[in-house]
Amino acid sequence: MLNGEPNVRAETRQRVTAAAEALRYTPNISARSLAGSRSYLIGLLFDNPSPAYVGDLQLGALSRCREAGYHLIVEPFDTAARDAGEAVERLVSTLKTDGLILTPPVCDHPAVLDVLDRAGVPYVRIAPDRDLERAALVHMDDTAAAHDMTVLLLAQGHRDIGFIRGHPEHGASHLRYEGYAAALAEAGVSLRAERIRQGFFSFRSGVEAAEALLSGPDRPTAVFASNDDMALGVMSVANRLGLAVPHDLSVAGFDDTPTARVIWPQLTTVRQPIAEMSAAAADLLIGRKLGDGVPVRRLLDFQVIVRDSTGPAPR
Amino acid sequence: MLNGEPNVRAETRQRVTAAAEALRYTPNISARSLAGSRSYLIGLLFDNPSPAYVGDLQLGALSRCREAGYHLIVEPFDTAARDAGEAVERLVSTLKTDGLILTPPVCDHPAVLDVLDRAGVPYVRIAPDRDLERAALVHMDDTAAAHDMTVLLLAQGHRDIGFIRGHPEHGASHLRYEGYAAALAEAGVSLRAERIRQGFFSFRSGVEAAEALLSGPDRPTAVFASNDDMALGVMSVANRLGLAVPHDLSVAGFDDTPTARVIWPQLTTVRQPIAEMSAAAADLLIGRKLGDGVPVRRLLDFQVIVRDSTGPAPR
DNA sequence: CTGAAAGCGCTTACAG
DNA sequence: CTGAAAGCGCTTACAG
Numbered sequence A, B: 001m002l003n004g005e006p007n008v009r010a011e012t013r014q015r016v017t018a019a020a021e022a023l024r025y026t027p028n029i030s031a032r033s034l035a036g037s038r039s040y041l042i043g044l045l046f047d048n049p050s051p052a053y054v055g056d057l058q059l060g061a062l063s064r065c066r067e068a069g070y071h072l073i074v075e076p077f078d079t080a081a082r083d084a085g086e087a088v089e090r091l092v093s094t095l096k097t098d099g100l101i102l103t104p105p106v107c108d109h110p111a112v113l114d115v116l117d118r119a120g121v122p123y124v125r126i127a128p129d130r131d132l133e134r135a136a137l138v139h140m141d142d143t144a145a146a147h148d149m150t151v152l153l154l155a156q157g158h159r160d161i162g163f164i165r166g167h168p169e170h171g172a173s174h175l176r177y178e179g180y181a182a183a184l185a186e187a188g189v190s191l192r193a194e195r196i197r198q199g200f201f202s203f204r205s206g207v208e209a210a211e212a213l214l215s216g217p218d219r220p221t222a223v224f225a226s227n228d229d230m231a232l233g234v235m236s237v238a239n240r241l242g243l244a245v246p247h248d249l250s251v252a253g254f255d256d257t258p259t260a261r262v263i264w265p266q267l268t269t270v271r272q273p274i275a276e277m278s279a280a281a282a283d284l285l286i287g288r289k290l291g292d293g294v295p296v297r298r299l300l301d302f303q304v305i306v307r308d309s310t311g312p313a314p315r
Numbered sequence C, D: 001c002t003g004a005a006a007g008c009g010c011t012t013a014c015a016g
Helices: A010-022 A029-035 A051-068 A084-095 A110-119 A142-155 A171-186 A203-214 A228-241 A258-262 A274-286 B010-022 B029-035 B051-068 B084-095 B110-119 B142-155 B171-186 B203-214 B228-240 B274-286
Strands: A041-046 A071-076 A099-102 A123-126 A137-140 A161-165 A196-198 A222-225 A250-252 A269-271 A297-300 A303-305 B041-046 B071-076 B099-102 B123-126 B137-140 B161-165 B196-198 B222-225 B250-252 B269-271 B297-300 B303-305
Touching (some): A029 B029, A051 B071, A071 B051, A123 A274, A142 A250, A196 A203, A203 A222, A222 A228, A228 A250, A258 B228, A274 A297, B041 B274, B142 B303, B161 B203, B203 B228, B222 B228
Parallel strands (some): A041 A071, A137 A297, A161 A222, B137 B297, B222 B250
Antiparallel strands (some): A071 B071, B269 B303
């Protein structure tokens, strides 16, 4: 009855609930899991170097778990390991979670997905790179976000906008580049190959790209880096070169890391709906809305956050 | 036998292990928990605004859990809630974890500790503020760290060192201040009240303290902020005031946040052994080394990290 | 509709 | 030392 069955008289229900309350009764999760078809456990698999990203992801999932009486179990996962498939097999057989949230890059590991599909374990992928048709996923539109950021720069009069690409192994890198290129094309601004630099999402790579972009007299009036760490690298180089941001150079990033708000000038960037994505994933798992037919796909909104590192193009 | 009992013939052990391997046998954690005295589950309770801090903490605990076949369950916890005691009561009765890691400020909540003691649930406190004799804890020496940082500044010729205190509600704030004051006293440098400002661990409060400290002509040659966010605020103000760091002003922080490395100049700061603390806590819980007598107490080493925001005092 | 029984997959105490 | 039985605290299918 405590599990919310129907067909119980209101009075009876109330009395039982009151008694449970008085005795501080709380069902044991292991017993429920063993006896029933639910474990009230959701697993979050990650293999991500950024504690902040993983932390944000958890916050979203946790808020939904809490409401539904679920608990979150976090599992580091070595995507590069040869036996990744077996590892996940072991995991689901010991844990019997009601579902798994797969964060990048775990969500793009074919062997992991194979095992999960075969075992019939429900899972939701967060922002996967490939095989988007394969299973339930939650993501945002990287292309549109990069597009919008570029449009913002164009609207401020910039016509010469450098771009630093992200790590080539990350799918988002290509999507963001496409958004940038599309916005330029729409505005009739031609894309110059020497304005595009390869980065790797690290501060260091941002510094190197910025040095190439900003050293000579022929330099762009704005630089859009594919993530905040690289944008910070650009700002650092600008500072060293005596270029005032945003007066001489506008800089935009992507991610809205904590650093973006404590740097000066504060960084214009894109906020990804990280907590919202994992919250949506937890929702799907808890509500068991994954079963039938075509895989669920949720697209969440990003947000372009205009702060002080961008401004009108110098004339 | 698979649980590592002694008195099994080597050959037998090997054959069983091989069979288990071949069948990919992995015991179900719920069944083990229900039947036996171990749940192979450790809970991490947090109520901390910083995802990065919580993420770092998890990494340490996770590494030990993984080795020992344990799993980590993370639980957000509302310390301010009136029914915090009941909440933790409910938690331990549904989850039956083998132990709890209590992070600040949960580790300083009297009702939580009371419930846990009464229920006989093992727990380890991470860097608690008060009642240090009460139960097992893992921490670092904030006073010594602040002392060492101040000594470093003194060694670079600084005799006029401003200090920004941390949030008055956090025990560490007082300890850090004491370390600073002690180092000055040892060096025979007198402490000037107008050089001490109250901050609240936020960037904003660092900015305000720095404005008070640096605006006039009579200003310190170095500022030691009780955490990195406030140190960043100091650097931001210095930048706005045209003070070159470290040439005109040395700045030191505390925490070694990710931002400290991507700012320019890079921030001199103290690295706290965050992951090590939670790893030690997990060790104690998994090894069940908590039972008898005087509470275990582990003191871990900090590290003063000298980077580019500090330098010789201007003459 | 309701209540008592079986059983989930293990560990543990115990009889052999 | 070893093996079979009991039992952990629930859910679920089933007999009443």
